[in-house]
Amino acid sequence: CTRYVLVKNTSVRQGIVDAVQRALKDPKVTSVVICGQNGKFCGGADIREFAGPMSGPPLVPMIHAIEAVDKPVAAAIEGVALGGGLELALGCHYRIAHSKAVLGLPEVTLGLLPGAGGSQRLPRLIGLTAALDLITTGRHVSAAEALKLGILDQVTDNNAVDLAVEFVRSVAGQPLDSRRLSTLPCPCPPDVDSLLDKVMSKVRQRSRGALAPVACVQALRAAASLPYAQGMEKERELMATLFNSGQARALQYAFFSQRVVGKWSLPSGASWDNSTARTISKAAVIGLGTMGRGIVVALALTGISVVAVETQEKQLAEASRVVPAMLQREAGRRRLATPPGVISFSSNLQDVSEVELVIEAVFEDMSLKLQVFKHLASVCRPGTLLCSNTSGLDIDQLAAVTQSPGLVVGMHFFAPAHVMKLLEVVYGPRSSPEAVATAMQLGKRMGKVGVAVGNCPGFVGNRMLKPYLEQANFLLEEGATPQQVDEALEEFGFPMGVFRMSDLSGLDVGWRIRKEAGLTGPGVESTRTRQGRRYSPLPDQMCEAGRLGQKTGKGWYQYDGPGGRVARSDPWVDIFLETYRAEHGLVARSITPEEILERCLYALINEGFNILQDAVAAGPEDIDAIYVFGYGWPRHRGGPMFHAGQVGLGRILERLNHHHSHPDVPHLKPSTLLRRLVAAGSPPVQKWREFINKERVHSQL
Numbered sequence: 200c201t202r203y204v205l206v207k208n209t210s211v212r213q214g215i216v217d218a219v220q221r222a223l224k225d226p227k228v229t230s231v232v233i234c235g236q237n238g239k240f241c242g243g244a245d246i247r248e249f250a251g252p253m254s255g256p257p258l259v260p261m262i263h264a265i266e267a268v269d270k271p272v273a274a275a276i277e278g279v280a281l282g283g284g285l286e287l288a289l290g291c292h293y294r295i296a297h298s299k300a301v302l303g304l305p306e307v308t309l310g311l312l313p314g315a316g317g318s319q320r321l322p323r324l325i326g327l328t329a330a331l332d333l334i335t336t337g338r339h340v341s342a343a344e345a346l347k348l349g350i351l352d353q354v355t356d357n358n359a360v361d362l363a364v365e366f367v368r369s370v371a372g373q374p375l376d377s378r379r380l381s382t383l384p385c386p387c388p389p390d391v392d393s394l395l396d397k398v399m400s401k402v403r404q405r406s407r408g409a410l411a412p413v414a415c416v417q418a419l420r421a422a423a424s425l426p427y428a429q430g431m432e433k434e435r436e437l438m439a440t441l442f443n444s445g446q447a448r449a450l451q452y453a454f455f456s457q458r459v460v461g462k463w464s465l466p467s468g469a470s471w472d473n474s475t476a477r478t479i480s481k482a483a484v485i486g487l488g489t490m491g492r493g494i495v496v497a498l499a500l501t502g503i504s505v506v507a508v509e510t511q512e513k514q515l516a517e518a519s520r521v522v523p524a525m526l527q528r529e530a531g532r533r534r535l536a537t538p539p540g541v542i543s544f545s546s547n548l549q550d551v552s553e554v555e556l557v558i559e560a561v562f563e564d565m566s567l568k569l570q571v572f573k574h575l576a577s578v579c580r581p582g583t584l585l586c587s588n589t590s591g592l593d594i595d596q597l598a599a600v601t602q603s604p605g606l607v608v609g610m611h612f613f614a615p616a617h618v619m620k621l622l623e624v625v626y627g628p629r630s631s632p633e634a635v636a637t638a639m640q641l642g643k644r645m646g647k648v649g650v651a652v653g654n655c656p657g658f659v660g661n662r663m664l665k666p667y668l669e670q671a672n673f674l675l676e677e678g679a680t681p682q683q684v685d686e687a688l689e690e691f692g693f694p695m696g697v698f699r700m701s702d703l704s705g706l707d708v709g710w711r712i713r714k715e716a717g718l719t720g721p722g723v724e725s726t727r728t729r730q731g732r733r734y735s736p737l738p739d740q741m742c743e744a745g746r747l748g749q750k751t752g753k754g755w756y757q758y759d760g761p762g763g764r765v766a767r768s769d770p771w772v773d774i775f776l777e778t779y780r781a782e783h784g785l786v787a788r789s790i791t792p793e794e795i796l797e798r799c800l801y802a803l804i805n806e807g808f809n810i811l812q813d814a815v816a817a818g819p820e821d822i823d824a825i826y827v828f829g830y831g832w833p834r835h836r837g838g839p840m841f842h843a844g845q846v847g848l849g850r851i852l853e854r855l856n857h858h859h860s861h862p863d864v865p866h867l868k869p870s871t872l873l874r875r876l877v878a879a880g881s882p883p884v885q886k887w888r889e890f891i892n893k894e895r896v897h898s899q900l
């Protein structure tokens with residue numbers, strides 16, 4: 200990393216060891232201040248170095264040696280003190296920070312724990328309860344919060360290094376024993392065991408199957424119950440287990456994927472570093488349903504003035520009441536004092552004439568969207584960027600009805616739009632680099648992880664979801680229950696299985712799309728083959744029976760009335776499935792969780808390979824970021840494409856071939872790209888981009 204001082208970087212550690220030794224030996228030095236370069240204290244270990252063997256002075260003894268020094272040592276924290284950076288500061292006797300500094304122990308988000316004494320020193324400094332919160336969530340805290348928690352001794356709006364120098368001079372000669380955290384007892388509440396048990400069950404529930412949060416609680420239990428040296432031994436053991444786990448590799452990959460997708464590039468050669476984004480200060484949102492309202496809030500939170508338009512009076516009145524409250528709540532959650540943006544509500548499309556960018560968020564219906572785009576093209580001043588919040592419709596068709604198709608892109612938000620991190624920025628064949636750059640930059644301002652994707656039905660996320668859903672329905676036909684399928688997926692780490700999710704989002708969403716595609720509806724014959732492919736009419740029949748999910752109180756599960764949230768299995772569904780199988784001459788068989796995972800996940804992964812092959816996504820990181828941030832793919836499994844690499848591409852190919860050859864499980868024909876990767880010796884995921892580009896040059900894809 201060029202911008203942050205990283206302690207695992209060998210030369211930095213060696214530099215600190217040498218300087219401290221010089222200071223110790225020099226009788227003229229009475230006190231020491233450790234600071235970073237260029238206003239940044241330390242971002243922690245260099246994550247890239249985790250892949251190789253560690254060289255140079257180890258961190259743990261280095262921090263211990265600093266703590267043992269008999270001259271006062273202060274950390275002057277500017278910018279960030281994260282991970283190993285904060286652990287270094289905890290080894291110092293005093294911590295002085297600038298008011299804008301950010302502190303934290305985010306190791307858990309990288310599949311690790313604070314393994315340079317942080318898990319043992321922090322609870323001794325701020326108490327077990329607060330340390331459990333910071334270490335198991337990895338959340339960053341402001342200097343003000345850190346001061347309140349007791350992590351910092353002083354905070355300044357002026358120069359933190361100057362203050363630290365003045366401070367350590369003032370305490371030179373004073374006893375340091377009480378400042379050496381490793382020597383202190385850990386302040387614990389009286390019911391320490393019950394607290395630890397409670398936190399353990401919370402982290403297990405929150406991050407199903409993730410190892411690091413569990414190890415963090417174990418390390419903190421050691422801090423609470425053991426002397427420091429034994430606690431350190433436990434920290435070392437736990438760290439060694441985590442360090443070599445696939446989960447740490449997956450989470451570190453996810454950290455870099457999130458940054459890789461920001462450096463977008465299009466097949467045309469346009470990219471983040473050769474395209475100029477416009478800065479937007481006034482925008483409009485058309486359509487104030489659930490999505491539109493969330494988008495208005497997300498925009499307003501960035502300080503952009505928003506014209507919120509809804510032509511239906513009732514919906515407009517409701518939105519005018521609900522949106523300000525949503526904005527207030529979200530601003531509070533993000534600890535923003537007052538919502539900065541200004542929102543004006545209108546029922547007149549004419550009122551968007553002065554804005555720089557419009558996001559259309561009307562109902563997902565092409566003819567309606569075309570009508571809105573035509574209208575916008577006539578109302579907006581020339582040069583206005585027109586974006587559609589569509590989840591899979593053709594962006595180019597929308598662009599075609601405007602005078603400037605280059606200024607049209609898709610901005611696919613995920614519900615709730617002011618909360619969910621993912622934003623697919625969809626470029627059509629005519630979208631200009633400027634339009635893509637502006638949408639990506641706007642996404643970043645809204646705190647989203649923006650991923651630039653090509654224009655095809657469903658884009659990346661929903662295109663991959665289709666074969667996944669299809670296989671889940673086929674499994675019901677073959678003998679599985681919705682609970683069995685959901686349990687296998689939830690055990691894998693999804694927060695919700697496919698049927699529970701479908702009940703939450705409403706079964707009618709997919710029903711409408713299938714009707715538009717002519718797959719179901721009046722006049723369509725009720726067979727298990729439609730448009731030449733195996734088709735399961737099960738979800739259509741559920742909708743026909745009025746079971747639309749949570750909103751009707753009944754779907755794949757039953758709920759306590761419409762809008763109910765707690766899913767309970769429903770004997771009606773079992774009878775429905777049995778009757779269906781009998782009608783179609785299907786004999787239920789027993790289906791294992793392994794088969795469920797293979798059929799659902801490998802189908803989704805296979806579509807991911809097709810997407811890479813078609814250049815709809817620039818690289819596997821794009822797909823993985825989409826799935827982690829928008830579709831609940833467990834982050835500790837990196838993303839579907841990373842997971843494929845972990846399982847082994849050869850194995851995925853073999854299982855897809857196996858299911859594909861089964862007479863009743865078509866659709867799983869392995870993608871050409873997957874075959875070619877396997878033939879090339881299954882290179883690691885980080886090499887796929889290069890491989891694909893080479894194959895494309897040689898016309899092998």
Ligand SMILES: CCCCCCC/C=C/C(=O)SCCNC(=O)CCNC(=O)[C@H](O)C(C)(C)COP(=O)(O)OP(=O)(O)OC[C@H]1O[C@@H](n2cnc3c(N)ncnc32)[C@H](O)[C@@H]1OP(=O)(O)O
Nearest residue numbers: 200242243244245246247281282283284305306314315458
């Ligand atoms: C017995 C063994 C003992 C070993 C114990 C080791 C214990 C220590 C463990 C750790 O310290 S783990 C690392 C903890 N630190 C972090 O998790 C910080 C991660 N970084 C961030 O949160 C952010 O990057 C930031 C520092 C808050 C800055 O955010 P900003 O938005 O300003 O910039 P970014 O785009 O995120 O980053 C810029 C650039 O820097 C790269 N980078 C950032 N942090 C690291 C890192 N820790 N390691 C490697 N590289 C890092 C990032 O990827 C960007 O690179 P480019 O994309 O520009 O190439």
